[in-house]
Amino acid sequence: DIQMTQSPSSLSASVGDRVTITCQASQDISNYLNWYQQKPGKAPKLLIYDASNLETGVPSRFSGSGSGTDFTFTISSLQPEDIATYYCQQYDNLPPERLTFGGGTKVEIK
Amino acid sequence: QITLKESGPTLVKPTQTLTLTCTFSGFSLSTSGVGVGWIRQPPGKALEWLALIYWNDDKRYSPSLKSRLTITKDTSKNQVVLTMTNVDPVDTATYFCAHKGAARLQEYDNWGQGTLVTVSS
Numbered sequence: 546d547i548q549m550t551q552s553p554s555s556l557s558a559s560v561g562d563r564v565t566i567t568c569q570a571s572q573d574i575s576n577y578l579n580w581y582q583q584k585p586g587k588a589p590k591l592l593i594y595d596a597s598n599l600e601t602g603v604p605s606r607f608s609g610s611g612s613g614t615d616f617t618f619t620i621s622s623l624q625p626e627d628i629a630t631y632y633c634q635q636y637d638n639l640p641p642e643r644l645t646f647g648g649g650t651k652v653e654i655k
Numbered sequence: 656q657i658t659l660k661e662s663g664p665t666l667v668k669p670t671q672t673l674t675l676t677c678t679f680s681g682f683s684l685s686t687s688g689v690g691v692g693w694i695r696q697p698p699g700k701a702l703e704w705l706a707l708i709y710w711n712d713d714k715r716y717s718p719s720l721k722s723r724l725t726i727t728k729d730t731s732k733n734q735v736v737l738t739m740t741n742v743d744p745v746d747t748a749t750y751f752c753a754h755k756g757a758a759r760l761q762e763y764d765n766w767g768q769g770t771l772v773t774v775s776s
Binding site for chain 2: 546577579581583587588589590591594595600632634636638641642643644645646647648649
């Protein structure tokens, strides 16, 4: 099984700060890595797909990078509305196909 | 506009079978490449992928839950049904259904609001 290690599990930053979250896969997953934002009591929202592609309508302060085993999600300038938990999600296309989510990163305002 | 909505019981007893229905609009599950998945989230915990059904009735399951899950579709009703047998209190969670677009690899671009299922005697 491919394991996803997401860090940190939580962080506190000031408005305007640059925020970085990492996700590490236990083996090469190419660019099969997506990022979601989940606000309390809401469904997750797709922000980044295929490691670095910004979903339509998502602000450009969100970005993703990486390939292989190491991936990074960045908020270039944290805004109050970005308070949420962020999840990475990988896709393993080898049998048995499966999706795995990271443990989540809770982002709070300092 | 794509919408999805989960429905089913809010309370289920241990050992019973849980049946959840995802009713959707704005897309067809007979379109090549389209899929509908189920994901759950125990209170205060992370997301867990459960199953996915494709337009061609191909199905994928979480290996750890495969023996307990069945996913089916009714294209004419625009519904996807997830059945989970022998539920346990650890299955208490909010259950989401989500859309995978035809051009998507394995990302979910539209989600239902979720439905909270409590397993308790």
